[in-house]
Amino acid sequence: xxxxxxxxxxxxxxxxxxxxxxxxxxxxxxxxxxxxxxxxxxxxxxxxxxxxxxxxxxxxxxxxxxxxxxxxxxxxxxxxxxxxxxxxxxxxxxxxxxxxxxxxxxxxxxxxxxxxxxxxxxxxxxxxxxxxxxxxxxxxxxxxxxxxxxxxxxxxxxxxxxxxxxxxxxxxxxxxxxxxxxxxxxxxxxxxxxxxxxxxxxxxxxxxxxxxxxxxxxxxxxxxxxxxxxxxxxxxxxxxxxxxxxxxxxxxxxxxxxxxxxxxxxxxxxxxxxxxxxxxxxxxxxxxxxxxxxxxxxxxxxxxxxxxxxxxxxxxxxxxxxxxxxxxxxxxxxxxxxxxxxxxxxxxxxxxxxxxxxxxxxxxxxxxxxxxxxxxxxxxxx
Amino acid sequence: xxxxxxxxxxxxxxxxxxxxxxxxxxxxxxxxxxxxxxxxxxxxxxxxxxxxxxxxxxxxxxxxxxxxxxxxxxxxxxxxxxxxxxxxxxxxxxxxxxxxxxxxxxxxxxxxxxxxxxxxxxxxxxxxxxxxxxxxxxxxxxxxxxxxxxxxxxxxxxxxxxxxxxxxxxxxxxxxxxxxxxxxxxxxxxxxxxxxxxxxxxxxxxxxxxxxxxxxxxxxxxxxxxxxxxxxxxxxxxxxxxxxxxxxxxxxxxxxxxxxxxxxxxxxxxxxxxxxxxxxxxxxxxxxxxxxxxxxxxxxxxxxxxxxxxxxxx
Numbered sequence: 001x002x003x004x005x006x007x008x009x010x011x012x013x014x015x016x017x018x019x020x021x022x023x024x025x026x027x028x029x030x031x032x033x034x035x036x037x038x039x040x041x042x043x044x045x046x047x048x049x050x051x052x053x054x055x056x057x058x059x060x061x062x063x064x065x066x067x068x069x070x071x072x073x074x075x076x077x078x079x080x081x082x083x084x085x086x087x088x089x090x091x092x093x094x095x096x097x098x099x100x101x102x103x104x105x106x107x108x109x110x111x112x113x114x115x116x117x118x119x120x121x122x123x124x125x126x127x128x129x130x131x132x133x134x135x136x137x138x139x140x141x142x143x144x145x146x147x148x149x150x151x152x153x154x155x156x157x158x159x160x161x162x163x164x165x166x167x168x169x170x171x172x173x174x175x176x177x178x179x180x181x182x183x184x185x186x187x188x189x190x191x192x193x194x195x196x197x198x199x200x201x202x203x204x205x206x207x208x209x210x211x212x213x214x215x216x217x218x219x220x221x222x223x224x225x226x227x228x229x230x231x232x233x234x235x236x237x238x239x240x241x242x243x244x245x246x247x248x249x250x251x252x253x254x255x256x257x258x259x260x261x262x263x264x265x266x267x268x269x270x271x272x273x274x275x276x277x278x279x280x281x282x283x284x285x286x287x288x289x290x291x292x293x294x295x296x297x298x299x300x301x302x303x304x305x306x307x308x309x310x311x312x313x314x315x316x317x318x319x320x321x322x323x324x325x326x327x328x329x330x331x332x333x334x335x336x337x338x339x340x341x342x343x344x345x346x347x348x349x350x351x352x353x354x355x356x357x358x359x360x361x362x363x364x365x366x367x368x369x370x371x372x373x374x375x376x377x378x379x380x381x382x
Numbered sequence: 383x384x385x386x387x388x389x390x391x392x393x394x395x396x397x398x399x400x401x402x403x404x405x406x407x408x409x410x411x412x413x414x415x416x417x418x419x420x421x422x423x424x425x426x427x428x429x430x431x432x433x434x435x436x437x438x439x440x441x442x443x444x445x446x447x448x449x450x451x452x453x454x455x456x457x458x459x460x461x462x463x464x465x466x467x468x469x470x471x472x473x474x475x476x477x478x479x480x481x482x483x484x485x486x487x488x489x490x491x492x493x494x495x496x497x498x499x500x501x502x503x504x505x506x507x508x509x510x511x512x513x514x515x516x517x518x519x520x521x522x523x524x525x526x527x528x529x530x531x532x533x534x535x536x537x538x539x540x541x542x543x544x545x546x547x548x549x550x551x552x553x554x555x556x557x558x559x560x561x562x563x564x565x566x567x568x569x570x571x572x573x574x575x576x577x578x579x580x581x582x583x584x585x586x587x588x589x590x591x592x593x594x595x596x597x598x599x600x601x602x603x604x605x606x607x608x609x610x611x612x613x614x615x616x617x618x619x620x621x622x623x624x625x626x627x628x629x630x631x632x633x634x635x636x637x638x639x640x641x642x643x644x645x646x647x648x649x650x651x652x653x654x655x656x657x658x659x660x661x662x663x664x665x666x667x668x669x670x671x672x673x674x675x676x677x678x679x680x681x682x683x684x685x686x687x688x689x690x691x692x693x694x695x696x
Contacts, residue, residue: 001446002384003606071383078688251688258689268681277673283685284600284625290688291599295385312592367585374584377564377591 003294009071016054016079023048024086027346031088032208039165042088046120049087055094056118063102063110064118070301074248074294082251084348089162089208093117093124096239097170100186104227104235109188113168125191127157127171127213128236134159135368137172137236138180142215144173144187150221151175153187153195156214163198163211166191171215172232184232187224195219204354243363244310245296249317249356250289253324256352257282259345260328275330282327289313289320308376311369318359318366325356385602387446395450401427402458408651411658414461415520418513421491424462433467438543442609445543449550449605456554459651459658461521463488465547469540471496474506478544479527480666487661488513489523497525498541500666500675502533518660538616542608545619548662549601552626555659556594556633562652563587563637566644583640590636597629607686614683620676621685627669630659 023045031042049055058073059065068076080087087094098117101109116122133140142155153173163169169191176183189196195218201210227235257279264271292313299306329336332344339350360366387395405427406413414420431451438445448468455464463486466475476496477486484497484507491509498504505528513521564587567578577583604622608615634656638645641652648654680692 001387001442001602001606003603005383082688254688258687258691261691273674276677277670280621280624280673280676280680281628283680283687283691284621287603287621287687288596288600288625291385291603292596294383295595295599298383298385309595312595315589315592316596370585370588371581373588373591377560377587378568378578378584 003291005071005075006069009069009075012057012068012072013075013079016076017083019045019048019052019054020079020083020086024083027341027348028084028086029347029351030084030206032206034207039088042086042090043120045086046088046090050118050120055087055090055120056098058094059098059118060102063098063114070297074245074297077245077248078251081248082255084252084351087120089123089165090117090120092126092162093122096243097124097126100170100226100235100239103238104186104231106223108223109226113188122168123162123166125160125163125166125169125211125213126239127160127169129159130156131158135365138184138233140172140174140184142171142173144175144185144220146175147219150219150224151187153189153215153218153220156212158210158212159201160198160211160213161209163191163213164200164208169196169213170226171213172236173215175229178230181233183230184236185229186226186232186235187220188226189218189220189224193218193220205358206351206354240364244306245293245300246310246314246317246363248290248293249321249359250286250293252352253282253320254286254290256328256345256348257286257324260331260349263345264331271331275327278327278330282324285316285320285323289317292316308373311372314364314369315366315373321352321356321359325353329353385599387450387602388443390443391446391450394447395454398431398451398454399457401431402454402460408459408654411459411461411654412648418490418521421461421488421521424460425467425491428462428464428467433464434470436468438468438547439539442606445546445605445609449547449601452547452550453554453557456551456556456659456662457558459555459655461488461658463491465544465551466492466495468547469543471536476540476544477507478541478548478666479507484525484527485665486523486525487519487665488521489525490521495525496540497527497530498537499530500541502537502541503530504534504537505530518657519664520658522661522665542616542619545623546601546604546608549597549604549619549622549626552630552659552662553594553597553601555655555662556597556626556630558655559634559637559652560587560590560594562650562655563590563640566641566650566652570642577640586636586640590633593629593633597625600625614686617676617679617683617685620672620679624669624672624676627663627672630663631669634659 031039046055053066057066057068058076061067101113130140144151144153170188172184172186174183175185195216197214199212203210296306296309296313299309328349332349335344340347343350436448438448452465466477469476474494474496475492479497481499489509490512493509495507497507507525507527509525513523567583568576570577600622604618607618637652644650645652682693684693685691
């Protein structure tokens with residue numbers, strides 16, 4: 001038994017922290033703030049990472065990546081999320097669009113897209129969810145109808161992050177009249193294709209997080225199809241597998257606990273004992289969430305099925321996010337209502353609370369995770 | 383990075399579970415309540431498993447085997463001070479005790495105990511009398527303590543190991559409770575179908591299972607910390623105790639609830655397991671005092687993780 005991530009992974013952590021400290025401005029809260037300059041900061045940082053071979057360190061070497069281990073990937077996930085995702089909108093392209101193209105793309109598609117993603121040039125958005133297809137993604141209704149040698153896409157996507165800033169969209173649409181997984185096909189289309197309309201959805205999360213995307217007779221040629229007609233579900237499964245471990249939300253939780261703890265140190269003993277107790281439980285909860293995530297990564301590393309472990313980890317990680325958000329609010333009391341640079345931790349606490357409210361919904365609701373865990377458990381007793 | 387116990391430790395735990403099952407599983411606890419002398423048989427069986435040669439302070443592999451034994455004891459509500467016996471020195475078992483009295487589960491089984499309070503004050507206590515005979519502490523005994531000396535290296539070490547091994551014992555009880563609840567809801571028919579078909583039941587069970595999975599990872603991590611990093615790991619041992627108490631209280635409550643009225647009936651194992659783990663949850667003290675002790679320790683020594691906390695900052 002050994003919980004050391006290894007020298008390489010820890011050296012990578014040190015390197016990433018140094019780069020972040022050097023390049024990211026104080027009080028940076030991600031690319032999706034109300035300040036348009038923040039997107040530019042992330043795009044520049046991606047270039048820095050790309051120049052040093054770090055942007056695609058987790059990609060296989062044959063696609064120009066660093067061939068990083070599962071633990072390197074874990075460290076990247078943790079450090080990026082802890083520091084408000086300095087890669088900004090590149091997250092989607094790097095984490096699964098690129099790998100999906102590696103797995104399912106034609107040589108031409110790889111040629112066209114992978115180097116652009118690896119260079120941090122292109123922002124992708126993902127068209128999965130629809131107004132009537134959320135947790136039940138296979139019920140999606142967006143249609144792709146054959147037209148000449150290509151397709152006309154009609155339908156609506158929703159909750160689409162980065163749609164307002166993306167140059168490309170990868171979306172799932174149904175070819176034919178099949179049910180469930182039948183006919184689902186992945187298309188990659190430029191966002192400036194005529195017929196695509198993006199409508200931002202105002203939310204407590206901040207700008208650019210949530211959008212509706214409308215497709216009205218959007219043309220897609222055969223070169224736009226990823227993985228073949230009707231093969232979209234396999235691509236989605238692969239995409240979801242890449243996302244299985246999920247966001248390392250615990251890393252940001254721990255960073256904020258550390259930072260606010262340092263600020264409160266001079267008055268720590270004067271804080272209510274109940275807050276001390278909650279804080280101790282938060283430190284433990286963050287540790288447990290991290291360990292459950294590590295258990296999932298270990299299963300992947302060993303080639304075991306990580307599904308149930310991943311669902312357990314997601315439940316723990318997302319609940320940790322919300323309870324730490326609430327604890328931090330209790331600690332800063334009435335200042336919790338302030339936002340921006342002059343708010344506690346330059347607004348990071350207020351930002352965290354808002355963002356945490358979606359933690360148990362984003363990328364698969366906690367209810368779906370509970371269904372997976374209980375099915376496994378009850379199946380075992382029969 | 384490898385977060386699982388060694389194969390040897392897992393195998394030893396399985397051997398112990400088989401032996402506990404062969405002796406009568408949870409029925410042994412029921413019998414011991416009727417006839418406390420039954421516990422002598424348990425002691426004999428533990429000695430045949432090699433508990434006397436199992437000193438976790440020797441090395442990490444033995445520690446892992448001892449942890450697997452403690453977990454097995456919790457799973458089967460074994461009526462014996464397994465953690466104290468594992469930590470014996472020259473045949474004298476160890477117990478972490480409350481500040482101002484020497485209250486030990488199964489304290490009556492040994493004439494003399496090595497004791498320590500949480501601050502490491504230590505000495506010996508002698509047993510005179512029998513257990514409370516209460517429903518929640520049938521074998522809890524008040525002993526007579528001699529004068530306590532201030533912390534020694536041994537008392538600090540024993541305190542940490544005791545906290546960790548008790549964490550594994552509690553983990554075993556919580557894990558078994560989830561198994562029992564899953565089995566019960568699968569077999570219990572209401573409204574013409576197993577109650578496991580109701581999503582409310584499924585979700586309660588899922589949350590309990592995730593809580594136990596988290597406790598298991600934390601227990602493994604803490605064992606590794608204490609085995610490899612003795613001095614600052616006192617914080618980690620307290621963190622494990624706090625999380626074990628919190629998790630067990632919630633999980634046992636859920637699993638009793640899922641048993642319906644059967645959850646409080648001693649014919650059902652869930653009731654006996656819930657009762658017999660109470661001393662581990664309450665002695666030497668409960669959750670809030672543990673949190674306060676952890677807070678003091680974190681402010682002094684920090685808390686290991688991705689970022690610095692408490693005393694590690696200065």
